[in-house]
Amino acid sequence: MGFAFKYGCSLLCFISLLPAISYSQDYTYSRAAYYGSPDCLGTPTGACGFGEYGRTVNDANVAGVSRLYKNGTGCGGCYQVRCKAPNLCSDEGVNVVVTDYGEGDKTDFILSPRAYSRMARPNMALELLAYGVVDIEFWRTPCRYHGYNLMFKVHEHSRFPDYLAITLLYQAGQNEILAVELWQEDCKEWRGMRRAYGAVWDMPNPPKGGISLRIQVSGSAGVTWVQAANAIPSDWKAGIAYDSTIQLS
Template sequence: MQLWFPFVLGFDLLRIHSFKAVVHKQEYYTKSRASFYGSPDGYGVSRGACGFGEYGRMINSGSVAAVSGLWRNGAACGTCYQVRCKIAEYCDANGANVVVTDYGAGDRTDFIMSPRAFSQLGRNKAASEKLKKYGVLDIEYKRVPCRYSGNVLFHVQESSNNPGYFAVILLNVNGKYDVTAVELWQKERRQWEPLRRVYGAVFDFANPPTGELSLRFQITYPKGYTKWVYPKTPIPAYWKPGATYDTKLQLN
């Protein structure tokens, strides 16, 4: 299934493409525990703590997870992990690749997975049903690069109100980067001003300037190195709540 985005679109038009995780054998796994939550169709939930809405329910074909210790004040939102269990007769060797879309704490768990993600831990359907009966599993995990088709996107939160209040989320951030800051260029003051991280992946700015909005965002590499990234196009002056705008930029 292809990922397709017009320049402006609502989540009702969104077609989500699954990411492909790149696994490096030399990287170490961390031992932990995982459980799963209930949802009628096995997908994620649209009211997750990241603020992703319907995107968070359907991204990666619904193979998503809530995290606790990995939350990092919301910087975990949109990051990707490989999770696998170790019960030889039931567990698949590759396990599940999940996208973080929510916060959730359980019985010493680092991951509370959607039913679709948890089922992927099993070698087959019968094995997956056996694993579900455990409720909580010992697992091992490691972070893997996200691989999204298409450019990084700015989604304007539905709570926004042009021109009085602006809130935004970054989507489709490839690689193993955390989005740690977003700033807006104030033309009259000739300086960058920070947006506030409201919760999860949502950044906001009260009383934004009129006209086009030029944003930049900071990504943090796993070893702590940071870099500012500059989208190739601004958000147009006629921006609307619920709309998604293409940055014309891809991260490797």
């Protein structure tokens, strides 16, 4: 199964001091702002390399993060974010997916306008947007993508058969991807891919034929390897996403 996505690469970046935070047993106190967007969705030019997927995934409830970006390891993580403005904020807050890097005024999150608005009580979104920056509390939550397995998207900058770059999409659970390796059949060994940036992994001169991958995942079960045999076909094409049949949880 394949989906084509459009890609761009730039950073959502707001210069600031590092956030001052305090911790409780269950959540973290911080601040959140939002970025300008004419359609209130995410941006296809995020630092995670998700492209169009990063604009609309999770109903466009997405965010750029600074400290939580962790050199790209934090890409694809999900968080519940709840604002603390008096009489304006709902009890539920909003669930967001990390798709970008962004710094603000002592913030941990730069939300899409849609996500920022959804922290508000009914009919209070305009008042909340007027704050610009708001106190929040947040905590990590599992990502859930009903009907989707983990997918490997072949990056548009890939050049068959000499250069392969992939992006991992629909990363469920509370997992972080630490490493990606390709099986080299003629050498009978796994070859490590390079994290180019964000969630994009690449390799010059990839193995010929169907490509099997394994990914190192850090999650609730600790650090484990998950294997996807023949995850990418021998005639792979740039811009296409291939179903791994893997369900992370």
